[in-house]
Amino acid sequence: METIDRGSAGSARVAIVGGIHGDEPAGVRIVRRLADALDEDGDGTGCIRLIIANERAIKAGTRYTDTDLNRAFPGDADSDEYERALAPRLAAEVDGMDAVLALHTSHSAPPPFAIHSGLTPSVRRTVTGMPVEYVVDASGLRGTTLDSTVPHTVSIEVGRQGSEEAVEFGYEACLAFLRAHGALDDEPPTFTPTTVVEGDEEVPKGGGEPHVHYVNFEEMPEGAVFAEDDVYTHRVTESGVVPILASEHGYEEIFGIYGRVTGTLEQPGSAASDDGEDRVDATEKRAE
Structure with missing residues (x-):
């Protein structure tokens, strides 16, 4: 190191x-x-x-x-x-x-x-x-x-x-x-809201030739096949699911991760971020 x-x-x-x-x-x-x-x-x-x-x-x-x-x-x-x-x-x-x-x-x-x-x-x-x-x-x-x-x-x-x-x-x-973080002052920082995607579960890979049919953060319709190989066919069972780290050959054991868009992370100092305090707003939580 x-x-x-x-x-x-x-x-x-x-x-x-x-x-x-x-x-x-x-x-x-x-x-x-x-x-x-x-x-x-x-x-x-x-x-x-x-x-x-x-x-x-x-x-x-x-x-x-x-x-x-x-x-x-x-x-x-x-x-x-x-x-x-x-x-x-x-x-x-x-x-x-x-x-x-x-x-x-x-x-x-x-x-x-x-x-x-x-x-x-x-x-x-x-x-x-x-x-x-x-x-x-x-x-x-x-x-x-x-x-x-x-x-x-x-x-x-x-x-x-x-x-x-x-x-x-x-x-x-x-x-x-x-x-x-104020460590560099060559120009002012720029803050923008960021879409939050909650990672749900890893999608396992089996063997044979892998195929991935959707890219990162692309919403997959219910019933669509996200990925498949000689062992698995991963079909989406509900709406609102998006892939994270979707890849055919990037990982030995997984095709990627299932996730869901759950809201927006607001910049520090905004009303939604409670003036920078660590408070997760309702928009940043999964809907009940």
Whole structure:
């Protein structure tokens, strides 16, 4: 793991993490670009911490070496598995940070989107301060990811794996994240409401040739087949379901995740966000 500290324009302590998965080089390139662009010293009392996480998997060009790092938190420092032992070290590097952003890419189609596992004022500021239309509430899914175990952490899927577009978008999203928390003052932050999609369940993959028929956040009519292979035919049994991380070849065990649009996350300071306090409005909850 490599850690690079840069100066902050404000008092917030923030972190950006790339390279959690070794086959997602965009995050590493974005972190390196930020390290070159940001000043080593800032006018503020805060800190910008840039982290390249899974160096062994990055060198090998594989998602992981022993186990998926983003399924290994909180980890075990005494584990013989490289990533499981790395997880608590990474968590310690971002412990106590006011905001953390984890960079990812996928084999899914655009648009880029954010993911959180617990809404706090910091998370609200991060999500609505970045140029994403959607945020996935993953609090009901896995509890072994960085964003589900480290407070104030947001993950962002910046684009298609291996694409230059992912690098460019991810870099601009990181600058927006830094502005949102006052760590960068080259221009004022921009906050916009973001559509909330609640993650319901993972959609398992079997074997044979996989086929996915809908893209991320596309509403699927009742009775439509979302995905199929030689083992499964996943037919939507009710209306209002949308896919998240939909992919034929991106994951070994799942086609993606089912989700539902549940409302809007309002920007800090708006009436709906209760002037930035951590309050989930009725529009952000699943309708009873």
